[in-house]
Amino acid sequence: MKRPEPVQVIKQRRDLGLARLVESVPYIGWLGITFERKGDELTATLGFSDRLIGNPMLPALHGGATAAFLESTATIQLAWTMLWDEIESGRVDPESLTPETLPRLPKTIDFTVDYLRTGLPRDAYARARVVRSGRRYASVQVEAWQDNRERPYAAATGHFLMPARDG
Amino acid sequence: MDRDEIDRKSRIARQFIEVIPHSRALGMEMEEIGGGTAQISMPYDARFIGDARTGVIHGGAVSALLDTCCGAAVISAGDTEAVTATLDLRIDYMRPARPGQRITARATCYHVTRTVAFVRAIAHDGDPDNPVATAAGAFTAGGQKRRSTEAAS
Numbered sequence A: 001m002k003r004p005e006p007v008q009v010i011k012q013r014r015d016l017g018l019a020r021l022v023e024s025v026p027y028i029g030w031l032g033i034t035f036e037r038k039g040d041e042l043t044a045t046l047g048f049s050d051r052l053i054g055n056p057m058l059p060a061l062h063g064g065a066t067a068a069f070l071e072s073t074a075t076i077q078l079a080w081t082m083l084w085d086e087i088e089s090g091r092v093d094p095e096s097l098t099p100e101t102l103p104r105l106p107k108t109i110d111f112t113v114d115y116l117r118t119g120l121p122r123d124a125y126a127r128a129r130v131v132r133s134g135r136r137y138a139s140v141q142v143e144a145w146q147d148n149r150e151r152p153y154a155a156a157t158g159h160f161l162m163p164a165r166d167g
Numbered sequence B: 001m002d003r004d005e006i007d008r009k010s011r012i013a014r015q016f017i018e019v020i021p022h023s024r025a026l027g028m029e030m031e032e033i034g035g036g037t038a039q040i041s042m043p044y045d046a047r048f049i050g051d052a053r054t055g056v057i058h059g060g061a062v063s064a065l066l067d068t069c070c071g072a073a074v075i076s077a078g079d080t081e082a083v084t085a086t087l088d089l090r091i092d093y094m095r096p097a098r099p100g101q102r103i104t105a106r107a108t109c110y111h112v113t114r115t116v117a118f119v120r121a122i123a124h125d126g127d128p129d130n131p132v133a134t135a136a137g138a139f140t141a142g143g144q145k146r147r148s149t150e151a152a153s
Helices: A007-023 A026-031 A063-088 B003-018 B021-025 B059-076 B144-152
Strands: A033-038 A041-046 A053-055 A107-115 A124-133 A137-145 A154-161 B029-034 B037-042 B049-051 B086-093 B103-112 B116-124 B133-140
Touching: A007 A026, A007 A033, A007 A063, A026 A033, A026 A063, A026 B049, A026 B059, A033 A063, A041 A063, A053 A063, A053 B021, A063 A107, A063 A124, A063 A137, A063 A154, A063 B021, A063 B059, A063 B086, A107 B059, B003 B029, B021 B059, B029 B059, B037 B059, B049 B059, B059 B086, B059 B103, B059 B116, B059 B133
Parallel strands: none
Antiparallel strands: A033 A041, A041 A124, A107 A154, A107 B086, A124 A137, A137 A154, B029 B037, B037 B103, B086 B133, B103 B116, B116 B133
């Protein structure tokens, strides 16, 4: 049996792959979204800033900021699921990844957001679940919460066009 | 609703857009508002790119534009308050926006009940007949003031 790889080698490879993927989407950086990885599971954080506000009287997060947060989480989760296989199989070396060499990002076909509660002026978190991923189309569900995981403030479903893959 | 009332609501709507930090941060500009219709545009900006390889604007930025435009259409319609919130919004992405092009959204609030406003919108990058995205959503209508009036009567 092959000896397992040292933990640091595995972590570094996966974290680098994720970082390169996230860097290829400038808008994620502008909004202030970061991703935390536990194995292949991702949790996104939308760090609060004043420019995310949509209603200054309440104040409350802008619906568009919430939609972008959910859509970014869904897209990255989907792309990460594809990239994970490529990296773990050794077909892709994260060191060599640039926006030009990364697998193409899935394209959003449609995205529907349910606004369940007012987005409060503080950090928000989101996790996405790839419900189905075929050769051409994928369906992803995503939920965002703030203080309490059991009380989501927004949820969304989206369909995505998968990039053409060789073979 | 008389002419003065319409003007007053349009002025409120215009000012309201200007004080929305997220919309301002995205560089949105109100081009037209009134009678349940709004048109808002957003410049191309490298910070709003969704795919570094193609330079195409992120769907989330287009969502924010459409959401803002739908909200403006709602508050400019008759029988609504000057504040609204999105209940749900569905966006269909027809094609990627051309890099470098300004994006324009146009929303129409086509039906209002005492509590809900229904809105449709399109976003295009130059030709309204060739949209980059369309949206359909439900927004709150009839704010706190109306509800408290109802409660008192």
